[in-house]
Amino acid sequence: MTNPNNATITTVHTAEFTAGDALKIPTLRILRDDGSLYDGAAAPELDKATALKMYDTMVFIRVLDERMLAAQRQGRISFYMQCLGEEATTVGSAAALDDKDMIMAQYREQGALRYRGFTLEQFMNQLFSNEKDLGKGRQMPVHYGSKDIYYMTISSPLGTQIPQASGYAYAQKLRGLDNTTICYFGEGAASEGDFHAGLNMAAVHKAPVIFFCRNNGYAISTPANEQFVGDGIACRAVGYGMKALRVDGADILAVYQATQMARKHALEHNEPVLIESIAYRLGAHSSSDDPSGYRSKEEEEKWRQNDPISRYRLWLIEKGWLDEADDKATIEKLRTEILDALKVAEKVAKPGIEHLISDVYAEPIPALQQQLDELKAHIRKYPDAYPVTAGRLD
Amino acid sequence: MAKMNMLQAINNALDLAMAKDDSVVCFGEDVGHFGGVFRATSKLQEKYGKARCFNTPLTEQGIAGFANGMAAQGMKPVAEIQFADYIFPAFDQIVNETAKFRYRSGNEFNVGGLVFRSPYGGGIAGGHYHSQSPEAYFAHTPGLKVVIPRDPYQAKGLLLASIASPDPVIFFEPKKLYRASVGEVPEEYYEIELGKAEVTQQGKDVTVLAWGAQMEIVQKAVEMAEKEGVSCEVIDLRSILPWDADTVAESVKKTGRLVINHEAPLTGGFAGEIAATIQQMCFLYLESPIERVCGMDTPYPLALEKEYVADHLKTYEAIMRSVKF
Numbered sequence: 001m002t003n004p005n006n007a008t009i010t011t012v013h014t015a016e017f018t019a020g021d022a023l024k025i026p027t028l029r030i031l032r033d034d035g036s037l038y039d040g041a042a043a044p045e046l047d048k049a050t051a052l053k054m055y056d057t058m059v060f061i062r063v064l065d066e067r068m069l070a071a072q073r074q075g076r077i078s079f080y081m082q083c084l085g086e087e088a089t090t091v092g093s094a095a096a097l098d099d100k101d102m103i104m105a106q107y108r109e110q111g112a113l114r115y116r117g118f119t120l121e122q123f124m125n126q127l128f129s130n131e132k133d134l135g136k137g138r139q140m141p142v143h144y145g146s147k148d149i150y151y152m153t154i155s156s157p158l159g160t161q162i163p164q165a166s167g168y169a170y171a172q173k174l175r176g177l178d179n180t181t182i183c184y185f186g187e188g189a190a191s192e193g194d195f196h197a198g199l200n201m202a203a204v205h206k207a208p209v210i211f212f213c214r215n216n217g218y219a220i221s222t223p224a225n226e227q228f229v230g231d232g233i234a235c236r237a238v239g240y241g242m243k244a245l246r247v248d249g250a251d252i253l254a255v256y257q258a259t260q261m262a263r264k265h266a267l268e269h270n271e272p273v274l275i276e277s278i279a280y281r282l283g284a285h286s287s288s289d290d291p292s293g294y295r296s297k298e299e300e301e302k303w304r305q306n307d308p309i310s311r312y313r314l315w316l317i318e319k320g321w322l323d324e325a326d327d328k329a330t331i332e333k334l335r336t337e338i339l340d341a342l343k344v345a346e347k348v349a350k351p352g353i354e355h356l357i358s359d360v361y362a363e364p365i366p367a368l369q370q371q372l373d374e375l376k377a378h379i380r381k382y383p384d385a386y387p388v389t390a391g392r393l394d
Numbered sequence: 395m396a397k398m399n400m401l402q403a404i405n406n407a408l409d410l411a412m413a414k415d416d417s418v419v420c421f422g423e424d425v426g427h428f429g430g431v432f433r434a435t436s437k438l439q440e441k442y443g444k445a446r447c448f449n450t451p452l453t454e455q456g457i458a459g460f461a462n463g464m465a466a467q468g469m470k471p472v473a474e475i476q477f478a479d480y481i482f483p484a485f486d487q488i489v490n491e492t493a494k495f496r497y498r499s500g501n502e503f504n505v506g507g508l509v510f511r512s513p514y515g516g517g518i519a520g521g522h523y524h525s526q527s528p529e530a531y532f533a534h535t536p537g538l539k540v541v542i543p544r545d546p547y548q549a550k551g552l553l554l555a556s557i558a559s560p561d562p563v564i565f566f567e568p569k570k571l572y573r574a575s576v577g578e579v580p581e582e583y584y585e586i587e588l589g590k591a592e593v594t595q596q597g598k599d600v601t602v603l604a605w606g607a608q609m610e611i612v613q614k615a616v617e618m619a620e621k622e623g624v625s626c627e628v629i630d631l632r633s634i635l636p637w638d639a640d641t642v643a644e645s646v647k648k649t650g651r652l653v654i655n656h657e658a659p660l661t662g663g664f665a666g667e668i669a670a671t672i673q674q675m676c677f678l679y680l681e682s683p684i685e686r687v688c689g690m691d692t693p694y695p696l697a698l699e700k701e702y703v704a705d706h707l708k709t710y711e712a713i714m715r716s717v718k719f
Contacts (some may be wrong), residue, residue: 043446063593078519129697137697140521156523157480158452193483221428222449292429350697360692367661371690382707389701 035314083280088308092255124345159192166202169209188219202272216281237274249279250308403546422474458484470507487570493537506560513569521696551586568607591638599628615709650681682719
C-alpha cells in the first residue's frame with residue numbers, strides 16, 4: 001500500500017494520547033568530576049598531541065575571556081561575550097572535525113575558532129575593530145569569521161545560520177566533498193522559526209550537517225523552563241526524523257566522542273544529526289548583562305563546581321600527559337601574551353574611510369561613490385569633528 | 395509632574411495602561427521577571443502577574459503571530475521586539491497579517507489595540523545589528539501606524555495613544571535616549587494624538603524636520619545656523635504613518651525651504667516620501683531644493699559610525715545650502 005501521508009499507521013481502536021514527554025533522550029557521560037572514567041565508559045581514541053591541543057585551547061579561551069571582559073570593564077573595548085563553563089562543548093566538538101569542515105557558529109564558540117587556529121592577533125584585531133580585522137571593523141566584538149579556517153562570519157540575529165548550514169552542507173554533498181558542516185546554536189535560538197525550517201530542510205534533502213545545540217540553561221535572562229516544555233532540544237530532531245545524541249557539555253571526552261560519531265554518520269549516510277550539549281552559561285550573557293537580576297549566586301556556585309577544564313586537567317595529569325607545575329607557568333605566560341597583544345591591537349588604526357562603502361556590493365555603485373566623495377569634502381571642512389579619518393582621507 | 399527618563403516614562407505608560415484596562419498584556423523576550431533587557435517592563439510582572447506580563451520563547455515571528463491572535467480575540471497586546479534589527483523574522487506576521495487583518499476580512503476581524511514596541515537607532519556602538527532604523531519598511535505597509543517619540547513626555551503620551559488606537563501600531567523607541575533623555579512627565583494618564591506633527595520651534599527662513607533621536611541632532615544644527623542669523627522652524631514628525639503633511643506644508647509655505655533628517659539610509663528612506671509630497675503641495679513656494687540629511691546607503695557601520703551618521707554638522711551644512719541657494 002502506498003503511504004501518501006508519509007506517516008506510520010499502527011492501528012488502535014481505543015483513543016489514546018502519546019504523551020508529550022514520551023521520548024526521553026539519555027545523556028552521554030564519560031569523564032567524572034575527579035578525572036576518572038565512569039564505569040563502563042571508554043575514553044575516545046586520542047593521541048597526546050590532540051589531547052593537549054584540546055586542553056591548551058580551553059585554557060587559552062578561559063584566560064582570553066577573563067582578560068577581555070576586564071578590558072571591556074576598563075572601557076578599552078565596547079562589548080564582550082564569555083563562554084565560561086562551555087569551553088568543552090565547542091573545543092571538544094571542533095577537535096572531532098576535519099579542518100575543512102565548515103563551522104557556522106552563533107557567537108559563543110570562540111573555543112572552536114581557536115581550535116581551528118585563529119591567532120591571538122586575529123582575535124584582538126576583531127575585538128578592537130581595527131584596520132587589520134578580517135571583518136574590516138564592521139561588527140561588534142566577538143563577531144569573528146575567517147574563510148581560511150572554514151569559520152563562517154558570525155551574524156547577531158539568532159538562528160539564521162541554521163537553515164544556512166543545511167544549504168551549505170547540501171552543497172558540500174553536491175560537490176562531492178568529504179566534508180560536513182557543524183552548526184552551533186543555543187537552546188534559546190532553537191525557538192526561532194529558522195531552527196524548524198533548517199532542521200526540516202536538512203532532513204528532507206539529506207544534508208550532511210551536524211546541528212550542535214549548546215543548551216546552557218539561559219537565553220539572556222530567560223531560563224530554559226520558560227523557553228520550551230519538551231525534553232530539551234534533542235527530542236525535536238527525532239520529530240524531524242533525524243538521529244540525535246545528548247552529551248554532558250562539561251565532559252570534553254563525551255563531546256568529542258559524540259561529535260566524531262555524528263560526523264561519521266552524517267558523511268556516510270548523507271544525513272543530518274543533532275547533538276545537544278548540556279552545560280551552564282556561568283558568565284553573564286554579555287558584558288551588557290547582569291545575571292544577579294534573574295538568578296542566584298548559589299545556583300551559579302553549584303555549577304562553578306562542574307568545571308569542564310578541571311576534570312579534563314585531572315584526566316591528563318593521571319595519564320601523565322600534563323604536569324601541574326608546567327600548567328601554572330603556561331597560564332601566567334598566556335596572561336602576559338594576551339595583554340601584550342591587546343596593547344598592540346588597540347593602537348592599530350581604524351579601517352580607512354573607503355571601507356564605509358566597500359563590500360556593500362562587489363564594486364561600489366555610483367551613488368555610493370558620490371556619497372563618499374561628499375563625505376570626504378565634509379570631513380575636510382570639519383576635520384576636528386572626525387579625528388579617526390580626517391588625517392588620512394587620501 | 396515627575397522627572398523621568400524615557401524608559402521610566404514608557405514603564406509608567408505601560409503601568410497605567412495595564413491598571414486602566416485588564417485587556418492590556420505585555421510580553422516579549424526577557425520582558426517578564428527581568429523587566430526587559432532595557433528594563434522598560436520592570437516590575438510589571440510583580441504588579442500584574444505572570445499571565446499579563448511574561449517572557450516568551452526566543453521567536454519574533456512567534457511573538458508577532460501570538461500578538462495578532464490575542465488582539466483578534468479582543469485583547470490589547472503590547473509586544474516587545476528586543477531590538478528593531480530583530481523584527482524581520484516577524485515581518486510576515488506584521489506586513490501580511492497585522493496590517494491586513496481588518497481589510498482582508500471586510501472588518502469581520504481586526505487587531506486594533508496591538509502595539510509592537512521596539513528600540514531602534516544608532517549611537518550606541520552597536521554596528522549593523524543593533525543600530526538600524528527600519529521605519530521605512532513599515533511605512534510602506536498600509537494598515538499599520540508607525541510612531542517614534544523624541545523624549546519622555548512624548549513617549550508616554552504617544553504610547554498610551556497607541557495602545558488606545560483602534561489600529562495596530564509599531565512604536566519605535568530611540569534607545570540612545572532611553573536613559574539620556576530626561577524631562578518632566580505628568581504622572582497621570584494622557585494621550586498625544588497619533589498622526590500629528592509638532593512644531594517645536596517657530597522660525598521663518600527654513601523648516602527643519604526630523605523625528606526620534608534625530609530631534610536632538612537637528613536642534614544642535616539649528617542653534618549653529620541661528621548664530622549665522624538663520625531663523626529655523628523645527629518640526630517633530632512623531633508619526634511616520636500616517637504622517638502630518640498639512641503641518642509640514644503649512645510651515646514650508648511660510649519658510650520656502652525644507653531640510654529633512656533621518657538616521658536610516660537615504661535611498662528609500664521616508665524623507666523621499668516627504669520630499670515628493672511637499673514639492674507637490676508647495677511647488678510654487680519653494681525657494682530651494684528640499685535637502686535630505688540621512689544615513690549613507692550602506693549597512694550601519696561600527697568603527698566609522700561617526701563618519702556615517704546624519705550628524706549636526708551635516709545638517710547645519712544642509713541648512714546653509716538651503717538658505718544660500
